[in-house]
Amino acid sequence: MNNIYMVFFDLGLNKGGITSAVLNRSRYFYKNGYPADIVTFDYKYNSSKVVKELKKSGKMYSETKLFNMFDFFESRSLVTHSEKNQFLYDYYDHLLNESLCIVQDEKISRYFSKTTGEYLLYKKGNFETGNYVLDRFENNQRKERVYYRKNVLKRIKEYDYKNRLISERFFDELGFPFLRRNINRETGKVGKIYLLTDNKQFENSSELCSYFLSELIEDRSENIIICDGPGSFPKILAAGFTYVKKYAFIYTNHINVRNKEKNKETYILKNGDQLDGVIVLTESQKNDIIRDYNLNNVSAISNFIEIPDVVNKPNNDSKKIVGMVSRLVENKGFVYLIEVAKIVTSIYSNVSFNIYGEGEYRSRVEELIQENGLENNFKLMGYTNDPNKAISEFDCVVSTSQIEGQGLSIIEAMLQQKPVVVFNVRYGPSDFIKHEQNGILIENKYTEKMANDIIYLLENEETAKKMGKQAREDIIKQYRPEMIMQQWEKYLIYSEISLNRLN
Structure with a gap:
């Protein structure tokens, strides 16, 4: 039987980003008759428990399988033994x-x-x-x-x-x-x-991972590998597949905040001619890659976007909340967000900036909060398992991110009918935000303009509500799951592979 193998390093319980995107894709592929499973390389003693919890929570589709490298070779070891050591x-x-x-x-x-x-x-x-x-x-x-x-x-x-x-x-x-x-x-x-188990020696982890892939996946043209983690790409190439169809999905900007090429993503692009296709999230990034790397096998396909019900805002008339759901990392532009918060709260002391998420930049953000005297108006709320509930608390959603692959957290906010105020950076926001219709695009790093637009939305609730309602309508229209599935079938299935449907 043919299969789609989506490869990245590890699968965890409290992970968003790539993990959520892959799990959603697997669900939609399976529901449309295409078996799509996950392949990981990390060691977890409780990987089966992780899968069980993900399925119980609904994040992982019931039919999705996990093929983990350590579990694979442990199972091979058990075949040769019948009694306890x-x-x-x-x-x-x-x-x-x-x-x-x-x-x-x-x-x-x-x-x-x-x-x-x-x-x-x-x-x-x-x-x-x-x-x-x-x-x-x-x-x-x-x-x-x-x-x-x-x-x-x-x-x-x-x-x-x-x-x-x-x-x-x-x-x-x-x-x-x-x-x-x-x-x-x-x-x-x-x-x-x-x-x-196999009486084999490898010089490093990468060699072992390549060997694992070659043992797991049969080398025939009906099978597909989607590289979902950039670090997995060299391992896939070195596996030596001749007939398996190979694709690499790039989730982020291939250029960093200093306008330099990122090593892992650039390695994929410079070796893109060894793939059946490179996939990015936006048309603008696709066009830049075609121009800069002379690749003719680049496609733009959005992540599958879950269309949730709108969560009602809790009653909290005394305080206005400007919010963000984001990893706490440097490229999210917290230096600029602090500047925005300082301007807004100098005019309205009852405004709170609430940030949901965790990351290695947390201690620096805490320092910035203290240095600017924002302890009462800038709150780090920690990781959330329910972003829609967190977003429901916000009167306005902001993004000072300096680079994006698409801007999924912004899309999630728009689906909750929240007005968004966003720096217009590569890539993503300008693909789905129509300025002053379903959101507001701000020239990058123009913090005073961002602060003024936030204040305007907080002062004009009807305008904010109208913008939020339009945002949800536009996102649903642009990112319908069936439309994204058709794109996958066009690029990966009908034109390239002619996979047999599951019965």
């Missing part, structure tokens, strides 16, 4: 049983030699559920950290005399090792990898 468990059980245990609390215990008093073991975790780590010491130096999940030994990390990680071993459910990888003690990067 008792020797491994007996070794650590003997150390525990023959030692003197001193309990610190319900989560921590230490073990010492009964004859010499030497420190032997450190145990930490939830002992009732069997989820804990066990550190083994020699000469008061940690040699190993052993990971147990539901009392099953899953992984062992090894350390040198300076307590630097030097290797990891991974075990199947019966306690047999299936993979070992060396770690550079200076850089922490993965070195040589030994795949014990």
